[in-house]
Amino acid sequence: MRLRLLKALVFLLLAAGLLFLLWRGDGYLLIAYGTKTIEMTLWVAALAVVALYAVLWFARKVLLGSAEMVRRFREIFLFGSVERAQKRAATGMVDYLTGDWLEARKKLLRTLDKVEYPLANYIAAARSSFEMGDEAEADNILDKALTISNSELPVALTRARLHVQAQRYEEAINILKPIDIKMPRQAAVLDLMHHIYIAQKNWRALEDMFPAMRKAKVLSNIEFEALEQLLACEKMNALSEQVKSLLVAERLPALQALWKSYARSLQKNSAVINAYAEALATHYQDQEAEVLVRKALNNQWYDPLVNLYGRLQVKEIHSQVRTLETWLKHRPQDATLLRSMGRVMLRNQQWDLARDYFQRSMNLQACVETAMEMARLMEKMGDHKKSSDLYQQGLLLAEQKK
Template sequence: MKKLLFIVVALFAFGLWVMFSPPEDGGYMLIAFGSKTFEMSLWFAALVYIVSILVIWLAARLLFGSFYIVRNFSEYMSFGGSERAQKRTASGLVDYIEGNWLQARKKLLRAAPKVDAPLINYLAAARSAYELGDRAEAEKLLTIASETGPDAELAVALTRARMELSSKQYDQCLMTLLRIKGKAPQNPVLLDLLCEVYIARQDWDSLHGIIDRLRSYKIRSPEDLAQLELTIHRERLKKIGEEVRLLLQGDRLPKLRAAWERVPAYLQKDNDMIDVYARQLAINFEDQEAESLVRKALSKEWHPGLVHLYGLLRGRDPRQQLTTAEAWLKQHPRDAVLLLTLGRLCLRNEIWGSARDYFNESLRVKRDPETFAELARLLESLGETQRSSDYYQQALGMAALGLPELPQPKTRV
């Protein structure tokens, strides 16, 4: 700006000098155009030339400056300008977080062409479209997002997998995650999504394969991971228990023992896990193995589930089994589950009177439909059909608990 001002002042001074104090014998210039001629001093011609160049330069600057202003104004009106686009993106992301899907998609898409990193705009807009139920639009926006740069593939795949998981398209979700797994095998978000889809598909073996990485990267809390590992081994035991039922009886126990050995040592001491394993032994007619396991576990820690199971097992020596359970009664005299178990063991030993007494005592501690049903069956076998029918009715009534209180017709006399 200072240079331009200096040039203008210099030209103005030069013009005054040429007009009012021209040098003598400075020469002249004659210009002929057809029959017309133009004559001026050489100094004045130089002044006209310089001024003409200056005018042309200023006109060109003005022309290009006007073009730049028009272009910027057009961009501003179309996209709101870069700064305004950033603000619109921020506002759209707030709408996205708040669940205002329609406004989020509108703002994010409008600002996307003007921001430096449009990937986040297209991903959030795609999820907004998905939440609005427009799956085709969501897929289209994910395709556009994938074209924004070479680093977009992982983000696009994770966004698509989340949508597929939310739609319960578990097979498609798994395929999406496995395609990208090779490029980011340690990505915490990918591992967490794999965990979710494996749980949904009940693919416990595959989930077991990533449990160590879930723990290493602290993707979930220690409590959640402990419960997840318990679930994995519990479900794997149930699965092997079902599978070995297709084998010959002599081949079942080795398979079940091998499955139990694969359970971590600290979980083999967990009574819930012991309960699962013992029940798989029982359904495969390995009651003696189960009885020994349950008896040893209960000698260390009391567990209602194992106590209940103990009354269902056909041990090698039913009399000894009853004696063992009666010894527990000294420490747990008011345990309804133990009393039910004792009643069943008395039935196993054909001690009908004691069985009846144990069932009645169990019902005095806690009214339970299973105990009512056992007592009703015993009374029916003893010929007490009326009382048996009453107990069956009570068992049925308790099993139907949860019915709302509604008016009923009065009994006709």
């Protein structure tokens, strides 16, 4: 802007000086070149300079306009105009979002060099090729995308997601780990890795990554709580398997040590309590599990714990029956509770009562576990036809559940 003002000021000064000289007299201009001379008045010389400038300015505009016209005609006839290309790219994105992979890839690839930010088009075209089963073409497109991208993160994430979609989890992890080292605490990378570890049931790796996920705020608070509970349950399940190699007397201290290491909030969670109680029952600590489950159910009702309570084999079976009867007064239509009562009655050899509780449970909710328990009971009671029918019913329910 300042340069333009300076040029305008110089032009005005020169024009004013020229007019002043012309005003003072006609004057003349003599140009000599070898044996030839050109003479003219100063007025004519001034007009000639103005005319020459006008001709040069006009010629410049014509040449630039012609070049622009040639360029635009070339785009229109060979590739289509930028506006048309952008419109085609937009419709290609719509095709991609609606699952028309062939049209999406065709439109997006034809307009890659016409859009201002082509990376999204490269990625969409690659995913379209992958969906069509052309993984080699998808890799080729992503390789090209890497050459125009300022960051390898979007391309790496896309490659990893395609591997995850194909359930090639190790290949996806091999792509993501170097990215995580170069660019730590990237929320998108950590989120994808955490989904892969869940699919692989790699709880140890997920537990190691958990603090980084929390710092990067990958999940919401509710999702973090759910993940923390899942990790606690799986850690307890893993320990339950590991302690099988120990003596029975050594198993309880190991389980208790892990339980005590959990945060208070986890020790109050029903799912975590259930995992611990299951581990206790697996290693013949039914009595301790009974106390834990009873207290937990008195605070918060949770079906898996109710189901487990009926399977616990405690010494004071009459006390267990009284507890179940107390709960049944408040929840007479609870199918899981009725099944647990049936199991306890069966263990107490009160077969008729066990059959009644199982039947009431089945009437409320058809369940594989209940059908199988009642089938075994009918077999003990000598009703083999009823037992066979119940086994068939249980198998049918199991098939429907799949």
